[in-house]
Amino acid sequence: MSTETQTGIERIAAAFAGSGKRAALMPYLMGGFPDLETSLAIGEAYADGGADLVELGVPFSDPLADGPVIHEAGTRALAAGATVAGVLEVGRKLSERLPVVLMAYANLVYGPGFEAFGDQLVAHRISGLIVPDLPLEEQATLLEVLEARGIALVPLVAPTTPEERLTRIGAGARGFLYTVSVTGTTGERAALDDRLGGVLTRAAASTDVPVAVGFGIGTPEQARAAADAGAAGVIVGSRLVRAAAEASDPAAAVRELVSAMSDALR
Structure with missing residues (x-):
C-alpha cells in the first residue's frame, strides 16, 4: 500500500514492522530550533541516518x-x-520520507478545538499525536476525533503507573505505547535503569501495539540495551537536540549520531 493512501495509524504500524532493526528508531526533533529551515534540515538528516519515524515537538512556554x-x-x-x-x-x-508523530502540549490542542486540530494534522500528513499533559480521563473525545481521521493518539506510561491504570491506558493506545524509562523529565542519563525490562514487560502486557521507550537514551549502547530489554521502539531526544545546539553544522552532527544508533539496533 502506498504511503499516500495509508492512514497515519497504518504508516506507524508499517514503520515498526518494516524497520529491519531489533527496535524502530524514533529521534526527537524540536520544531523551529534553531529556526524552521534548520529544523527541517535536521529532520531530513534523521531520515538519512536511518530513522524509522520522527517525533516532532511543538515548542511551548x-x-x-x-x-x-x-x-x-x-x-x-x-x-x-x-x-x-x-x-x-x-x-x-x-x-514525505517517514511517519511524523507530533508532540504538543494540551493548550495547543484545546485552543483550536479537537476537530480543527485533527483536520490540521490530516492536512499536514501527521501520523500520530502525543499530548503529555492530557490525562487518561480526558482522552476519550480526542481519541475518537483522531481515530476517525486515521491518526494515532499515543499515550505515555511510567514505571510508577499502577496496574489497573496501565491496563486502561494500554487498551486505548494507538500507534504505539510511549513508555517512559524513568520518573522525571527528559534528559540524558549515565545508564538505563536496571528495572527497565520489567517496566517494558508490564507495558507490553497491557496493549496490542508496539512499546517504545524514551527519556534518558542518549548513546548507541543505551539504544541497544533498550532493545535488549524488550523495547520495540527507541526514542532519542536530548542527546540529539544538544548535538544540534553545539554544532556548526547541526544536520551533519545529528546524522552521524542517528546513523550510529541505527547501526547499534541492527
Whole structure:
C-alpha cells in the first residue's frame, strides 16, 4: 500500500514492522530550533541516518515533561518565531520520507478545538499525536476525533503507573505505547535503569501495539540495551537536540549520531 493512501495509524504500524532493526528508531526533533529551515534540515538528516519515524515537538512556554536541553531549545524556537503552523509545515515535508508523530502540549490542542486540530494534522500528513499533559480521563473525545481521521493518539506510561491504570491506558493506545524509562523529565542519563525490562514487560502486557521507550537514551549502547530489554521502539531526544545546539553544522552532527544508533539496533 502506498504511503499516500495509508492512514497515519497504518504508516506507524508499517514503520515498526518494516524497520529491519531489533527496535524502530524514533529521534526527537524540536520544531523551529534553531529556526524552521534548520529544523527541517535536521529532520531530513534523521531520515538519512536511518530513522524509522520522527517525533516532532511543538515548542511551548511551559513544557512540564521536558528537561533543560529540550526546554532551552523550545525557548529559542519560540524566540525565533516558531508557530504551530510553521512546525506543522516542517512535519508535512518530513512526512514525505517517514511517519511524523507530533508532540504538543494540551493548550495547543484545546485552543483550536479537537476537530480543527485533527483536520490540521490530516492536512499536514501527521501520523500520530502525543499530548503529555492530557490525562487518561480526558482522552476519550480526542481519541475518537483522531481515530476517525486515521491518526494515532499515543499515550505515555511510567514505571510508577499502577496496574489497573496501565491496563486502561494500554487498551486505548494507538500507534504505539510511549513508555517512559524513568520518573522525571527528559534528559540524558549515565545508564538505563536496571528495572527497565520489567517496566517494558508490564507495558507490553497491557496493549496490542508496539512499546517504545524514551527519556534518558542518549548513546548507541543505551539504544541497544533498550532493545535488549524488550523495547520495540527507541526514542532519542536530548542527546540529539544538544548535538544540534553545539554544532556548526547541526544536520551533519545529528546524522552521524542517528546513523550510529541505527547501526547499534541492527
